[in-house]
Amino acid sequence: MELFKWSVVWEYLPQIIKYIPVTLKIVLLATLIGTLIGIVLSAFRIYHIPILNAFSKFYISFIRGTPVNIQLYVVYFGVPALLSPIFANFGYDLNRVDAMIFVIITYSLNSAAFLAELIRASVLGVEKGQSEAAYSIGMTKIQTFQRIIIPQAARIAIPDFGNILVNLIKNTSLAYALGIIDIMGIVSIIGTRTHRTLEGYVASAIIYFAISTVIEQIFSVIQKKTAVQS
Amino acid sequence: MKKSKTKLVSLLLVTAIIGLTGCGAAKNSSASTSETESTSAIASTTESTTANASATTSESATKSESAPKKLVVTGPSAFDTVSYYDESGKLTGFEVELLRAIDEYLPEYEFDFQPTNDFASIFLGIETNKTDIAYCQLEYNEERAQKYLFTKESYCNFPLRLVVLGDNNEINSLEDLKGKTLQVGTGGNDAYIMEQYNAKNGNPINLSYATPDTTITDANLKNGTIDAYVGVERYVKINNEALGFNHKCVGDVLADTKCYFITNLNNTELSARIDEAVVALKSDGTISKLSEQFFGGDYTK
Numbered sequence: 001m002e003l004f005k006w007s008v009v010w011e012y013l014p015q016i017i018k019y020i021p022v023t024l025k026i027v028l029l030a031t032l033i034g035t036l037i038g039i040v041l042s043a044f045r046i047y048h049i050p051i052l053n054a055f056s057k058f059y060i061s062f063i064r065g066t067p068v069n070i071q072l073y074v075v076y077f078g079v080p081a082l083l084s085p086i087f088a089n090f091g092y093d094l095n096r097v098d099a100m101i102f103v104i105i106t107y108s109l110n111s112a113a114f115l116a117e118l119i120r121a122s123v124l125g126v127e128k129g130q131s132e133a134a135y136s137i138g139m140t141k142i143q144t145f146q147r148i149i150i151p152q153a154a155r156i157a158i159p160d161f162g163n164i165l166v167n168l169i170k171n172t173s174l175a176y177a178l179g180i181i182d183i184m185g186i187v188s189i190i191g192t193r194t195h196r197t198l199e200g201y202v203a204s205a206i207i208y209f210a211i212s213t214v215i216e217q218i219f220s221v222i223q224k225k226t227a228v229q230s
Numbered sequence: 231m232k233k234s235k236t237k238l239v240s241l242l243l244v245t246a247i248i249g250l251t252g253c254g255a256a257k258n259s260s261a262s263t264s265e266t267e268s269t270s271a272i273a274s275t276t277e278s279t280t281a282n283a284s285a286t287t288s289e290s291a292t293k294s295e296s297a298p299k300k301l302v303v304t305g306p307s308a309f310d311t312v313s314y315y316d317e318s319g320k321l322t323g324f325e326v327e328l329l330r331a332i333d334e335y336l337p338e339y340e341f342d343f344q345p346t347n348d349f350a351s352i353f354l355g356i357e358t359n360k361t362d363i364a365y366c367q368l369e370y371n372e373e374r375a376q377k378y379l380f381t382k383e384s385y386c387n388f389p390l391r392l393v394v395l396g397d398n399n400e401i402n403s404l405e406d407l408k409g410k411t412l413q414v415g416t417g418g419n420d421a422y423i424m425e426q427y428n429a430k431n432g433n434p435i436n437l438s439y440a441t442p443d444t445t446i447t448d449a450n451l452k453n454g455t456i457d458a459y460v461g462v463e464r465y466v467k468i469n470n471e472a473l474g475f476n477h478k479c480v481g482d483v484l485a486d487t488k489c490y491f492i493t494n495l496n497n498t499e500l501s502a503r504i505d506e507a508v509v510a511l512k513s514d515g516t517i518s519k520l521s522e523q524f525f526g527g528d529y530t531k
Contacts, residue, residue, distance in 0.1 A: 003445075073354075081358045095360045096302065099344070177348040179307055188347055189315045192308035195472045197445060 008196050012203035015190060020207065022182040026100075026172045030107035031115075031165060037108065038115030045120050056116065063113035068106070069174045075106040076178055099178045107168060107175075114164050122157040123149060155226050162219030166212045173208070183207055298340040301500070303329055304352055304361035307345035311468060311524045312367055321345060324524035325365045328385060329491075331516050335507040339500075349441070350417050353378065356494055363504070369419040369487035379495045383508040384488030385517050387529050390420055391483055393461040395451050396476035401458055403481040404435070411436040413447060413459035420460035423485050444469050448477070460484065464525050 043049075044056040063071070076099065084094040126149050134144040176185035187204045191197035305313045305325060313323040321343050333341040344361065346352060352368075355361035356378055369388050370380050392412075394401050401407060404427065414421035416439045424437055438456050440447070450456045463479045470477055493501045511517050518528045 073351075077351075077354050077358050077360065080360065084359070095358070177346065177351065179344055179346040185307075185347070188308045192310050192314045193316065195310070197443070
């Protein structure tokens with residue numbers, strides 16, 4: 001038996017493509033929720049809110065310093081083990097919640113840490129003179145933030161936001177360990193049935209690469225469109 | 231429904247943050263056995279990952295006595311012949327179909343299959359009460375029996391033997407493996423048995439731990455990374471046919487183990503009921519038939 005056949009890769013591709021939405025669902029929801037949490041975490045740090053600033057600092061370094069698959073297991077097994085007695089009081093059985101929910105929570109919490117640092121760096125990256133100038137023409141703090149800081153910070157954030165997104169897409173490939181049928185999940189399922197795994201990995205690599213390239217291109221277009229004309 | 235789902239997610243998120251950063255020693259909280267109270271909101275979230283979930287979600291949380299108790303059943307999602315997805319995306323295999331027959335036999339329960347891709351997760355699920363019944367051709371050993379409740383009636387044998395390349399005539403027994411490398415499965419019973427053997431005999435064999443991916447095992451045998459692995463003859467045959475390997479079993483049976491289902495240690499009633507079903511399905515020939523169908527032989531004795 002040949003170890004590798006390109007024809008099998010082409011057979012894999014259409015079957016994997018069907019599961020791209022599952023991966024994208026995780027990525028989109030995690031980015032959305034992660035951004036919201038990230039904004040809160042970065043606010044703690046930007047405004048040096050006591051205790052919460054320290055919490056935010058610790059949280060970010062904890063998430064950035066631990067592998068995603070460990071985070072998946074902690075959220076999927078550890079959190080319910082600790083909290084199911086509390087949730088039982090509200091009529092929820094935490095142990096019976098769909099694995100997908102835990103996966104989305106994990107990736108949300110994970111991307112929140114990276115996004116928080118990105119948001120913080122972007123906001124602080126706007127020159128101080130900008131807000132001073134805004135105050136001098138009589139803008140309030142909120143007006144300054146909305147009209148001066150956010151537009152400039154957003155522009156600073158765009159390239160790295162794309163990087164975080166691409167990283168997140170690749171990281172979701174670990175969720176299949178919890179039984180999620182996404183790109184990697186379907187590869188393992190087809191691989192078991194057909195006894196041809198290597199082709200599945202190559203096919204999934206093509207898919208991940210294609211998705212990442214599309215996202216990188218989108219962000220490079222956005223970056224060009226929002227660049228300051230000099 | 232949608233609202234309660236988002237509420238649940240946000241509630242979980244907040245608590246998960248606390249849980250993650252609180253970093254408390256994750257003790258196995260004494261399991262609250264409140265499966266019956268699972269609300270319809272939770273029941274409806276178990277979607278898509280299981281083949282038969284859709285059929286079971288329509289129940290509401292009414293406490294009518296006739297409604298069967300929903301149990302989560304976890305096993306491997308990619309174990310050929312035992313538990314795998316067929317072309318139509320349906321979970322099937324020897325143990326899956328056996329459990330479906332058991333489910334049918336036990337009117338008070340309703341099984342919801344939630345397979346996983348990670349062997350260790352199967353055990354962890356039982357420990358943390360995420361799952362009620364676990365299967366994966368699980369062999370009994372004393373170390374495992376301290377943490378999990380095994381059913382008493384086996385439904386399948388699992389005679390472990392040494393497996394080498396077909397043209398290897400040097401290795402015929404454990405003695406021949408002195409100073410050589412033997413591959414065992416991470417967390418597997420073969421690893422347990424060989425560790426015991428090594429401990430008793432002054433570590434003569436180098437153990438190499440691996441997740442059993444047969445293609446990699448074959449490559450490792452050929453390139454000399456390992457000299458032998460522990461396997462079961464029926465799977466060796468299946469792999470030889472399906473993948474064109476040339477592997478053979480040699481020597482005596484290392485351990486004539488049998489397969490059982492496991493449940494949480496507290497779940498004695500469920501375990502006993504499964505045993506009753508297995509006895510009945512054995513005597514009416516159902517299990518032998520399934521073994522013939524998936525393994526191509528009767529391996530139930």
